[in-house]
Amino acid sequence: MSFNIGLSGLSAASKQLDVTGNNIANVNTTGFKSSRAEFADVYSATKLGTGSRAVGNGVRLANVTQSFGNGGMDSTGNVLDMGVQGNGFFVLSSNGSLSYTRAGTFKTDKDGYVTNTDGTAKLQGFAADANGNIIPGVLTNLRIDTSNLSPETTTKIGSTINLDSKSTAITIPFDVTNTASYTKPFSTTIYDTQGNAHSLDQYAVKTGANTWNVYSLVDGRNPNGTAATVGGATDPVPVPVVFDSAGKLQSIGGSAAQTSITVTGWVPGKVTAGVWAANGAGANAAGIAIDFSKTTQFNADTSRNNITNDGYATGQITDITIDATGVISANFSNQQHKAIGQVALATFTNEQGLQAVGGTSWKETFSSGQPAFDGGTVGTNGSILSGSLEASNVNLTSELVDLIKGQSYYQANAKTISTQSTIMQTIIQMA
Structure with a gap:
């Protein structure tokens, strides 16, 4: 029986060395999870139990469990x-x-x-x-x-604007070619249905205390492509913007409920050799809504920031x-x-x-x-x-220590078999 006990110990030690060796072999394996051998003792038993003087029958491999702890x-x-x-x-x-x-x-x-x-x-x-x-x-x-x-045509634009309350009222007619006829220009890139870029230019003109006019042009022209003139039927139409005494937006286009200026009738096109022509692309049928809800008139420089635009060109x-x-x-x-x-x-x-x-x-x-x-x-x-x-979660130092322990474990079990063999030889010689 002692031979079987020693052999079970050798088998267990061999399996422990196998597990340890596998861990060491995979110390650089990405995502590898280390394992450990778990053992259980073996006893012979009957219906009445093992008795108080039972001697174990060796050891067996109970399980090989993995550690799913994180690696570095x-x-x-x-x-x-x-x-x-x-x-x-x-x-x-x-x-x-x-x-x-x-x-x-x-x-x-x-x-x-x-x-x-x-x-x-x-x-x-x-x-x-x-x-x-x-x-x-x-x-x-x-x-x-x-x-x-795919490109997306522009439908709405947003921004935060402050119009300087100290600005001087302008009394001369608006003329896009005369910088003295407007207080401040703002430009935004807009896109048609084919992803072509165009420039939406808006000109803020202070007309009196707390009142402004805003003119909108696309590519320097009226939205429908006609040239912007002064004193003619093709003049850009101004939209009045009014603020209260606290500098807060009060109305747009005469309506207190309106918070945006909508550019309608835009026909996308371009100028070639001085001649404007439609480019075959389309625009948002409902027009482009320019949000003015975040516009104020305070005693600070006229400025515009936080610009948003839901249109864009083709992207790779x-x-x-x-x-x-x-x-x-x-x-x-x-x-x-x-x-x-x-x-x-x-x-x-x-x-x-x-x-x-x-x-x-x-x-x-x-x-x-x-x-x-x-x-x-x-x-x-x-x-x-x-x-x-x-990285692998194998602790190499710990595995090398286990390797030494496993080797000693194997040698000790081999020694029990060698000792048993010596005893058997002695008994045979006595016979």
């Missing part, structure tokens, strides 16, 4: 390299079969899909609609769409960014930004129940429970760090 983060500078700080696994799909990993070494294939490092599985996440809104709940293959961003994708929640945003050459998807993280009730399948990946089992999918920083999910990879 190594910066790479590659935006598609991702690490998870906290709980959660990246989700990969290979022909519909899901696996889970902490190794965030991703790249794109020829079709723009985000895949693992060897291209055998696609990263899973949540898609975004045409407006950049994330569609939660349904996993899909994440894809980096590199197509151009320049780069992408991924935030802590996993939202992938595309940045375009026209200064626009749009969400194109969100990386999903999976969490399990019992991580120890996951089945390791190699490649720093795991599979769901009955013991692990079903995964819950969501973005980063949601619930118990950790945050996603783009441009970094999670």
